[in-house]
Amino acid sequence: MKNRIDSRFEALAAAGRTALIPFVTAGDPDPAWTVSVLHALVDSGADVLELGVPFSDPSADGPVIQAASERAISRGVNLRRVLEYVREFRRKDSETPVVLMGYLNPIERYGYADFAQDAAGSGVDGILMVDCPPEEMENLRGDLDDHGIFPICLVAPTTTEARMDAIAAQARGYLYYVSFKGITGANRLEESSLVDPVRILRSHSKLPLAVGFGIKSPESASAVAGLADGVVIGSALIAALEGADSEQDACARAANFLAPIREAMDNSHS
Amino acid sequence: MSIESSTAEPLSFEPDEYGHFGPYGGTYVSETLIHALDELKEAYFRWRSDDEFMARFDSDLANYVGRPSPLYFAKRLTEVAGGARILLKREDLNHTGAHKINNTVGQALLAHHMGKTRIIAETGAGQHGVASATVAARLGKSCVVYMGEVDIHRQAINVFRMKLLGAEVRPVTSGxxxxxxxxxxxxxxxxxxxxDTFYIIGTVAGPHPYPVMVRDFNAVVGREARKQMLKQYEALPDVLVACVGGGSNAMGLFHPFIADDDVRMIGVEAAGKGLHTKHHAASLCAGRPGVLHGCRTYLMDDDSGQIEHTHSVSAGLDYPGVGPEHAWLKDTGRAEYVGVTDDEAMEAFHQLTRLEGILPALESSHAVAYGMRLAAEMRPDQTVLINLSGRGDKDVQTVAELEGITL
Incomplete structure (x- = not known):
């Protein structure tokens, strides 16, 4: 079966659209609302979903995602539950790709082979483990391949060109370009600084290129959409969901946050 | 007083090029850090074989740290234990009061050669923070030390020392x-x-090359101890005992003895309120392999892979992971790992203080407790060498509080 990520990016390319990729931490603000929030995001223009697997020691994340992880863990959310959310999401949506994003230790504890099998069975299409660079992925890679799950790889401003080739050789689905040196949610993105790295990266890989870290507004999303094949938005969305007092409220907040971004991105192409 | 050259013998037990000790170690970090680690690796392995660099390191250890530290025969402690001869490697006598300075002197020198102007460090007990602030002050570099809010309270004296040294101590309120x-x-x-920033990690954990680099800078402890044994006693010790949190003092002591098959090596972890409880920090004794802070190693986590909160009376051992080389030494059987509880460590703290007039750090007290217990089961012609990794001045407040004394 073809991976949904490939199908989605092919369709977007044909339509001349840039992928909108929201990130939410699974189980935050409330575990019972996560699946509805995911549907709301799709209804408001999301093309790919990144679902954060909460981890106790998120050393690459800023305060917003740290706090979201802590809240989710305190409500009993773990990798097994995250897979259940995806399974439930798939009952109504069999097309939107879902990528799990997080840190390696929960998968270590689950067991690579068991995880790959259960994740594929739940409808997961890719995983992005922040603390697992291609060098350390060898053992996990075999299990992912067996079940058709894509490893999504990061490229950073500090990544050398030689290394871009090595990463491109391992990566599937899309490349995730980290827009600046720093942690998630920091306020340091200057869109103009993306022009050169994106051009260089494209000369090393034919994969679709998504850009994330620091994109907070319709304006910045629209600017990045002019350069990249995908725009990832995480911390700003999580902050928008914070304080929601009901499932309905959370879905409304998700929609109100994402719809203007979708609109701005689509207009940047016209 | 002469100091043995740090380049005297080839280092054995080297990890592979990505820093793997068997299945442990490695480089589990986000992509942005890979380039910085590659730079650090390149610089470290270049300078490690540079005679001038190592001569400067040796000279700093001699003239600034005050090495070599004595190998001291603890006569009254030996009598009370009632068995093997107990020797103490006196790392507590180093400048700033612990073995931590060996590593920070080395890394600061490296930072200087790499042209980095800003030093950052993490600290638990505050010893590594103080040692980092010290070398930063000496080299005129700015220094930020991250310290957990809980540790800031239990190590107030070290926090003030860091501030006196010009470092900024940033409280960490997460987790x-x-x-x-x-x-x-x-x-x-x-x-x-x-x-512009050089991160001085204080223990033999973290991503490659930190475990090997921190070990190498601390291996002066074991090299000296080995030489002192041969000179003072014309024999190698039967057992080495050292406390293990992240494991830098133990790795520094053990490493030069790894090829000496007859020398037992025992790492003592913090068993806190007991290994049967959840309140301890003994990842090798009671944990399992996983990935944390850039390396695969033994750690303490729950069934979902979330890292557990640990407990030890000593802040320096209160860590849920351990250096990957220790994990490998455990699995290969070359070293043994045991646990000592808060209460046992406190008793040893008092015994060493009253019997020898040496006030040990609570971390080191764990090694003293086990060393005494082990010595009691051994013959008088045998030797237990304990690494007295730090002095206990920083802990007097904690000891007073535990015993209900208001200072």
Missing amino acids: SQTLKDALNEAMRDWVTNID
């Missing part, structure tokens, strides 16, 4: 507010300020 969270925060700082 368990101890050493592991300070490490997370230091990594976040590093990834943000990667161009």
Whole structure:
């Protein structure tokens, strides 16, 4: 079966659209609302979903995602539950790709082979483990391949060109370009600084290129959409969901946050 | 007083090029840090074989740290234990009061050669923070030390020392507010300020090349001890005993003895309120392999892979992971790992203080407790060498509080 990520990016390319990729931490603000929030995001223009697997020691994340992880863990959310959310999401949506994003230790504890099998069975299409660079992925890679799950790889401003080739050789689905040196949610993105790295990266890989870290507004999303094949938005969305007092409220907040971004991105192409 | 050259013998038990000790170690970090680690690797392995660099390191250890530290026969402690001869490697006599300075002198020198102007560090007990602030002051570099809010309270004296030395101490309020969270925060700082910042990790954990580099800079402890044994006693010790949190003092002592098959090596972890409880920090004794802070190693986590909160009376041992080389030494059987409880460590703290007039750090007290217990089961012609990794001045407040005394 073809991976949904490939199908989605092919369709977007044909339509001349840039992928909108929201990130939410699974189980935050409330575990019972996560699946509805995911549907709301799709209804408001999301093309790919990144679902954060909460981890106790998120050393690459800023305060917003740290706090979201802590809240989710305190409500009993773990990798097994995250897979259940995806399974439930798939009952109504069999097309939107879902990528799990997080840190390696929960998968270590689950067991690579068991995880790959259960994740594929739940409808997961890719995983992005922040603390697992291609060098350390060898053992996990075999299990992912067996079940058709894509490893999504990061490229950073500090990544050398030689290394871009090595990463491109391992990566599937899309490349995730980290827009600046720093942690998630920091306020340091200057869109103009993306022009050169994106051009260089494209000369090393034919994969679709998504850009994330620091994109907070319709304006910045629209600017990045002019350069990249995908725009990832995480911390700003999580902050928008914070304080929601009901499932309905959370879905409304998700929609109100994402719809203007979708609109701005689509207009940047016209 | 002469000091043995740090380049005297080839280092054995080297990891592979990505820093793997068997299945442990490695480079489990986000992509942004990879380039910085590659630079660090390149610089470290170049300078390690540079005679001038190592001569400067040796000279700093002799003239600034005050090495070599004595190998001291603890006569009354030996009598009370009632068995093997107990020797103490006096790392507590180093400048700033612990073995931690060996590593920070080395890394600061490296930072200087790499042209980095800003030093960051994480600290638990504050000893590594103080040692980092010290070398930063000496080299005129700015220094930020991350420290868990909980540790800031229990190590107030060291916090003040760091501030006197010109360092900024940034409280970490996330997670368990101890050493592991300070490490997370230091990594976040590093990834943000990667161009001008050198991260001095204080233990033999973290991504490659830190475990091997920190070990090498601390291996002066074992090299001296080995030489002192041969000179003073014309024999090698039967057993080496050292406390293990992250494991830098133990690794520094053990490493030069690894090829000496007859020398037992025992790492003592913090068993806190007991290994049967959840309140301890003994990842080798009671944990399992996983991935944390850049390396695969033994750690303490729950069934979902979330890192557990640990407990030890000593802040320096209060860490849920351990250096990957220790994990490998455990699995290969070359070293043994045991646990000593808070209460046992406290008793040893008092015994060493009253019997020898040496006030040990609570971390080191764990090694003393086990060393005494072991000595009691051994013959008088045998030797137990305990690494007295630090002095206990920083802990007097904690000891007073535990015993209900208001200072």
